[in-house]
Amino acid sequence: MLNTKVVTRFAPSPTGLLHAGNYRTALFSYIFSLQNKGKFILRIEDTDKARSKKEYEDNIVESLKWLGIKYDEFYRQSDRSDLYASNLKKLIDSGHAYVSKEIPKEVGDREEVIRFKNPNKKISFVDLIRGKIEFDTTDLGDFIIARSMNEPVFHLVVVIDDFEMGITHIIRGEDHISNTPRHILIQEALGIPTPLYAHIPLLLAPDRSKMSKRKGALPITDYRDRGYLPNALINYMSFLGWNPGTEQEVMSFDEIINQFSLEKVQKAGAIFNEEKLSWFNKQYIDKMSIDDFVIAAKNFIPENISPKLLPLIKEKISKFSEIKPLFETELSFINPLPVYSFELLKWKQEKDLVNTKVYLGHIVEVLEVMTEFTKESVKQALWPYAEEKGKGNILWPMRFALSGKDKSPDPFVIAEILGKEETVKRLKYAIQNI
């Protein structure tokens, strides 16, 4: 057994859009398999025919792809009915399960189901994260393992598949702890080995309850659509419930794989904090080249904008969804000049606009005779004057006249992007109205 290759799996049911909690679990399994040069399997648990939908399965595949989580094998439980039926028959034949007459309680309930004959014994297993956990299965009763011979339910199929697929480490959410004794009971009845279990803590909603759509949890593809980088999300999710014990937090995926260990996984649940995710995302944006930034953000950057705006955008935002609002605020100078109060052209240390008008006049004189019009050349041409008169006295009114806003990039950058003609025009407009 010591040389057995590690095999882990992610086994979601396609009954809804999965959130960060689900993918964090998948991520830990994936990291563990990579670290051990093992195999990672995606298994779609669609035994609930009524609730499973292809679109949800598609979303799972799409989400994993976006996150960069690659699986070596793919299975769908609805393709494996024969396997379950034969095992179910085996359990009935050996007396470990039986057909039970029922009184239907809800619409869709059968009059006959297959129940597992509970031996009512104590079960214990060693959880890789929590240590020894004990249960008395008497509390469980004879639980249902199939609605009919062709309709097995979760407890049965999960055990059969994990065995058939050679899963060595079942890394799943804490909400499955109390299912584990049932699974071990079935394994014993089938005469198959018990894999290793690691129950990782849940991701929590801000009120510390289980994450759910109702509690505002977002499908993972929403993070893509809101302009987060998959690497940043992976980095952040890795650090929810785990950390390497050093003070480094921004880590490449390779570093994470290298340093990950189940022993260092937290036992308590963690709240998903989007502010910190946002910070991680900014770290990753800062590290990107402009070219990579443009590629990654191409769906968020308006078409036909000046390439000169790109560095300004990149340094301002922490996620791509912040790009669009930028054009209403800091970058609004690229639009036609808004109506603004000319009183605002006055730097806070000035009494009135008398000096301001003189300053702006001088700026125009200097700029009008320039031939090369770049942010460097404009700055070079005006800087001595700004230092002589006071930088605020010169730069504030110039910047305000060019942008019509109290917040914007510096006036030299704006001048270059606007071009000489428009720059001079806006400055003259201010002068005329003082």
Add this chain to the structure above:
RNA sequence: GGCCCUAUCGUCUAAUGGUUAGGACAUCGCCUUCUCAAGGCGGUAAUCCGGGUUCGACUCCCGGUAGGGUCACCA
């Protein structure tokens, strides 16, 4: 309610018997700065409670308390 799991700043966490209980996000202040952001520096802020064990407990044990999970013909 039964069973199970858990408990360090608001949040994510470090410290596996000896630290002024460390870091990050957030927050507050200062610096830098024409503005905003970024950046730099600094501050506020935590061991759930009560008993043990020990020379010494965040750390080990017991008991409370609190929170969570689970008790489906869902997974």
